[in-house]
Amino acid sequence: MDRRQSLKWLGGLSAFILPVATPGAAWASDSAGTPLQKSKSEWAALLPKPAYRVLFEEDTERAGSSPLNQEKRDGTFVCAACSLPLFDSSTKYESGTGWPSFWDYLPGAVATRTDFKLIYPRTEYHCVRCGGHQGHVFKDGPQPTGKRYCNNGVALQFVPRAEKLPALRT
Template sequence: MIKNIALIFCIILTGCKGNSQEKKQAANKATENFKVVKSKEEWKKDLTDSQYYILREAGTERAFTSDLLKEKRKGTYVCAADNTPLFKSEYKFDSGTGWPSFDRAIDGNVAYDVDYKIGYKRTEEHCAVCGGHLGHVFEDGPTETTGKRHCINGAAMKFIPAK
């Protein structure tokens, strides 16, 4: 009888996934001290459905669907949620992946976190001012510059042409 109880107890303990830790990590990101903080309702009012899905729910747009993918003019790419300058046009390159790609971000305006959503470690990028999800950074960018590929959802940004 005692062996059966001990066995059941062990099975219960080993079956726990540690979800409380995962929730704590998610809660920490949600409560970070960003300069721009809004309620869910305010974000939904201020953003399009696509922008909300990507920036606030860490979604991903389909490859090759962004109007910004083919943007060639000089200018600055800003956060669609709060207009923080994120990337300069001279840092943009055609990665062939289907998302706007840059070899570097504007210093201090993009923050980074770890993301395991698809089963392995990736570096997530988000706006340092509002916390909005932008995309991910990879180590397979142009070797003649930084070697980085900032793979960004076009709907997370707006393009401001140079004057």
């Protein structure tokens, strides 16, 4: 089997074991309103370096490094770049992976696309408003969805329920 045949075989196999991603690189706008457009240099000036690297260079933080992995209070997890609410704490669970994990996201908050960085396709998800990379979704989560949204902690901020959500970044 030559290289081309091998890649074709792997691509066919992935259809049976991996979730289907929303095609395309553009992020659709919905309830979040107009997508927020900023240059990479503008984002770099606004965000701490680790958050910028995860959100806009699609880096991954080290497992177990985020204090949000242990966050158990009632509240909302918002995008660290644009402050769009992404997850409710009621959908957070301990996945044992070392990253904050959720079994569902807030309606209209994320968009997906296929990521081939590890050779085989995975489904990555981004904030629908700013396009900031949050993490990857897998089919090994708890019910009712059976999904695990495995999130980089530096890509999120936690807001306790008793506090007002931050204004969306403009």
